[in-house]
Amino acid sequence: MTTDEYSWIEKRWLSPILEANELRLSVRRGKVIARKGWVRKLSVRPGLITGQVTSDTGASCEVSVRMEAIDETWDAVIERLANEAALAADLLGGRVTERLAFVFEEEGHDLFPFDLRDVKNFCSGHPDDPNCIDAIAVHFDFARLINGHPMTLFEFRGRSQAELVESMRELRQSDDAETNGDGEPAQSSVEGAKALLDGYWERGVVPHLAFRVERTRLSETDALPVVRALGPGPGETPPEEVVRVLAPLMRTARKRMDAIHDRAESDAVEMQEAPDPIAAESLDDLLVAAAHQHGSLTSGFVANALGIDPREARQYLKWLVEEGRLAVVGRARGTKYLPVGAEAPAGDADEA
Template identity: 30%
Template sequence: MSGRGFWSWPSTPKRPPPAHGIKMKKAGTTWWGQRWLEALERVLGGDSGRLARGRTYARAGRTHDLVIQRGKVTARVTGSRPKPYAISLTLKQLDAGVWEKAIAGMAARAQYSAELLAGTMPQAIDEVFLSAGGSLFPRSREELRTECSCPDWGDPCKHVAATHYVLGEALDRDPFLLFELRGRTKEQVLSALRAVRGVESAAPARRGAAKRKRATTDAEAPAIPSVKPGKLTRANYDAPREPLPALSFSFDAPTTHGAMLRQLGAPASWGAKDLPGDVLAPPVRAAAEAARRIALQELGEADAPARAPRGRSRAKPPARRVKREPPT
């Protein structure tokens, strides 16, 4: 008897991975990517063999056509059959009340707001979501639904597992996909965060203005001073009328490199496989370091008069603040 057996499907040679397949290099290189994979493996369960085969599929580039939109992930995985398998992962979206409380909690912490606006994910951010009644990471099987068109009855099958690992690497590159998977885009979260922060920062100023207005209700408004420009000549055209205050500049190295590139994201016309931040970050970092060295009047390696003796390394001078007096 040929064809499908009672307990297994006939083994056929696997088709080669497609040219446009996504080859996973290493997933979980960031804390949020690692946390995502741990949550998925804990929630999905499944045997270690299928998970291992899923990682092999992900590294071989068998997952392709990955789309992430509003809590749902769709992809195709090329296996042994001519037609790729269709995979979908659906994560339960957080309701509006949870999002409102979470954004207020993030806005209340200046460090969280600064890191998010710089394109990074605060390490304890899920504490804010837990306090709001939700979580960025799936905690139960009811929050995560998976489907695959393959005949394997395993849950998860290797095709679903491969998609999870590819998704984990995508999260390493863009932590804001965590928000997308829970129902809010990066733009929606950052706009709401800026709005809450703006209202909170403007409130003290409004209260102070109202108090000053009440204090001067019966007082006469001060007169607007008149300005009489002096006689201008060619010699004193650009000379200040009085000494300018001293200017102080800081040239400390940034703690996070490429944050602005990650926040800007990829333009619509970008067609390269790697993100602009990955491509442009190294030359931008080198240029910024060269500019900082010039501003601090430090000699670079190429300008140094002599190299340090072999076996000894020159200590890098600490970053310092430069105070420059303006010309008078």
């Protein structure tokens, strides 16, 4: 497994579990569960993440992740944000940068967990195993969430974006009041970062929104729930009538959006350069590169090349298939593992 597929913020959150050798197998399975969208109802509050993890059998369990919220450090951090223009701009833009994370470290607190002891996991399905597959899946899903919506990380650590902006505004007003009472402030060649706040949130702070696009079909009675909840439309048009008109348009738009998404993914696979085996940093990368180089792999070929049991080689290849890095064709002794997007030979395609 390589960490190159993650952004820096995902790496920082996941590093304790990715670096734990004893969790290697659990990390593989947890990653697959999160990628398949089996983590549902992810909720974030100060110091607490909760989620529901389902399996292919339909069973589900509740997972919670706790980490002590930051309290006293926030005042010092807010003052730093108010006095450094670049940091204030990052906050107002909804970005969490490495520089911003370093400010927390300088003030005596880590924004991210440093090791497994910094977080406390609990899973209703595996109460005796705090680092079970389901708990790890929730960590992967939370990493995905903060990559798209970084301000969620601040909310988990104790302050929302709205609260931070409001605190900076109050600090600015307090400083202005002191300046008016003491005379002219000292001149500075650096523009004050607090000026960035003027008028920025004139229409109020929009709370963070997290979206997950899932290819699920809604029944007619479940379609467009927001439209139904809004009540009658213009001219007292019943909401059911509005839904009846809009639902076909939404279904057509969704089909086109899915088609565009599939085409973009297909084009990305075709444009992807074959990885270089010499540059591989892990066994996973080496196997994927070998599949590109040879066109396909078999468990027997991998077993002979690595000097391991064929069953172990088959397990490695199956993991790569589950993670979406290889595709499989054929059955039994004719099973072959191909690079994703590669066309199977005619004989293999007939067997699959």
